[in-house]
Amino acid sequence: MTQPFICWTAGVGAADATWAGGKAAALGELARAGLPVPRGFVLTTAAFLLHMDGVDPDGAARGTLGALAADDLAGIARAAAGLRARVTATGLPPGVASEIAPACAALGAGPVAVRSSATMEDSPEASFAGLQDTYLAVRGTGAVLDRVRACWASLYNDESVTYRRRQGTSEDGLAMGVVVQRMLNPRSAGVMFTRSPVTGDRSVVAIEGTWGLGSALVGGEVTPDSFTVSKVTGEITGRRVGVKLRVHSFTPNGQGISATPMAVPLRRTPCLTDDETRTLARVGQQVEDHYGTPQDIEWALLADSPADLADLADRFVLLQSRPETVWAARDPGPIASPQAKASDHVLARFSRRL
């Protein structure tokens, strides 16, 4: 079966992770579930593999990498750097480049995010999360073509290769997708877990957020605001306002993003109102309901805008969702079991020291 080089994310789903990559599959799945995801397309593994046919026609370079020992750090560094240089220096296959240009045009003139979508990343089984690159606020088709190759090259980061060597993952047939997605200028952004990351409580949604782009939070540059919302009652049961000293935003008329000091009055102001917090928690609940298990979600809230976004929920977009893995791996066992009589619970409780 021939895979297309490009596919709109709305057209892929969870089952397509093997050729679209996990991130694209998750975004497509969210879009299919009617959840708000920025418009974008994915360069499939077919595009990657075609490119690699040009970079490493006989697979010798990849074979060399795959033969290295996990603890041969110097050897890995040398071989991986060489391969990365060839991935970024080799021109894109004309058939791929010619499909990217019109797709970029279809996304409009604004900046895009170019995000790697690894076929093994973001799965509950093997968390490769964060090892591959993401490029924010990329402008112009030429820059996109460069960033796509940089994403591909990131599959051969020293850390990624070392990780694979340690896991014994074969380099043969390894591939990745790349998502190119409209990038929105959020007023606030962050992450949320549809169970408490601290206590594992499944009845709450835990939200963290900061002003501007979520990269400031993910990169640990701010102490985010955190909110806890009850899934059952919608009450905000926890709220801690962080001190958000910096804000990430688009570099005006240029590539990438810049980090600037946050305006003083907003540093200690919550980045979400109560209404927004509750609405976001409901969106998180919808994602969890769709997947059937607690999720780890990246979100953004678009800047206040006029009437076309009258419904608050329409101002939220989701940038990623993956199953929560930490608590899912723990099984504390039942905390209580039925007794012969209901009152036995009480008798037992008051018959030991409180």
Place this chain on the structure above:
Amino acid sequence: MDGNVSGPRFPLPSEIADVPGAEGWRSMYPYFTRFQPDDDKRFWFYNSMHFPEPMPAFDTITAEVPYSAIGANTARVFVFPTTLGIEHRIVNGRVYITANPVTDPDEIGRRAAVFGERAGYYYENWDTLYQGWKTRIKGLIDEITSITVPELPEFDDAAVVTESRGVAQNHYVRENFHRCIDLFSVMWHHHTEFLMLGYGAYVVFFQFCKQAFPEISDQAVARMVAGIDVIMYRPDDELRGLARLAVEAGVDDLFTEGCSSTAVLTALAGRGEGGQRWLSAFERARDPWFNVSTGDGFYHHHRSWADDLTVPFAALPRYVAQVRDGLLADRPTEALRAERDRIASSYRDLLVSGEEKAAFDQMLGLCRVVFPYVEDHKFYCEHWFTSQFFSRIREFGALLARSGVLAEAEDIFQLHHTEVDQALSDVMLAWAAGAPPLGAAHFRPIVAERKRMLEALRGWSPPPALGPVPEALNDPAVHMLWGVTQQTIEAWLQPAEGEIRGVGASSGVVEGPARVLTDVNQIGEVRDGEILVCPVTAPSWAPVFGKIKAAVSDIGGSMSHAAIVAREYGMPAVVGTGDATKRISTGQRVRVDGDRGIVQVIA
């Protein structure tokens, strides 16, 4: 509760100085309420939930008798394994309490065997026993209501002779007074008969929920258990009915903001058939539903609606206006029940295992069995019975005033009940002897001095707690009835600047002008849109919840009445703040965050 003597601590009882001008406060209270030297080693907290004001001498009976009854039931009757009773002390007119734990594992085990049999019997037969309880309590109410004070006329009734009773009226002065005291004690024994078992079932469910859902709010647990047809809503429902009738009968024009009950009732008598219809409905509602104290039944001056119509007549104009505008809705009981069941089944669905779900069903089921008692007993005990009790005592006060011992009937509440005994003996003797009683010279100066001291004591800010900080505070009664937890104690130790912390009892965030009420008799002053700040609220305050935007109280937990009523009205509430009434002034703009349990003074 023993504390860690070398760690952080509150002022020690022995360090509390007498309030200037009230150095003689000890003379008002019995010796057994005084702090002892060894009490410095224990943790005590100010029971401002029940006793937010300095105690008049008579009113100490509302500490003495309840603590005598609750301890008897927990320690001696049901033999709770890990807790004995509550001790109380009075300093500068304020009641401090501590709970006595059982810590020796052998002793706990020995007690547990007895407890299992006795408590098990009550749980298994709860509904039947509770029905019997209601019958007994109503019997007590009938009896306290029917007690009379002898008139002591010049000549006794002829019937004493014709029925050869052989006992003259003056005997019944003491017997009937003692009967009042005895009935008060019997009522409190019954009050606490089910209390700890009822709350115990709740604590177990509560702790299960906290373990299964570590971040669940106290109020979410409470909402799963809350009854819908709760008797404490009935007085307010009666007022709504009266408001409807006022409009229907065409007499609604009389109910205007600030109207006086006397003026309205007088005017109604002259308003023909409509006025008569309203007045007879009013009389029917009044007995028994106006037997709600404007406080919590712990002070003689917290008069009931029946005694003092200020509260109902402060609420009626608003309800009448709502009827006219078509806005007065009944309590949406079906919607409330559906929401309660939705919350419970949502949490149940979130439980992972079938075993947990089955245990959840048992615990919640038991809570719902015991909750009619938990929610309704206060109406019967603290309100209906106690309103009648204080009315009878007041009638004995009137006898003392007629005899000249006291200047006025209310002065009886400045005497301890054992002193009232003496004053009544004086009156009995004087009537028999045909001589004037000697009490005026003795008691009148005492009463005057005590009133003066109480005024001085009123200005004292009692520390929220005394003594060393306890290493662990998880007494179920202390947590459930008083809302005092380890967190509360930490907040008491380190009050934050400009931020008042308590228990978030009902969710939401609002801002508005504060109305600080230190005395429940000021309840008529509350205006629309204000935020009520008070020491504690009671069921009879329900009508005022129709006016306010949020409620803040010094004392109370997630099951306190302020919390329950606020949730019902869907308004934010923060309870158990410790000292909000002292740190907030009427008119200040405050922000109440019922989710986080924080109150901030904005301007």
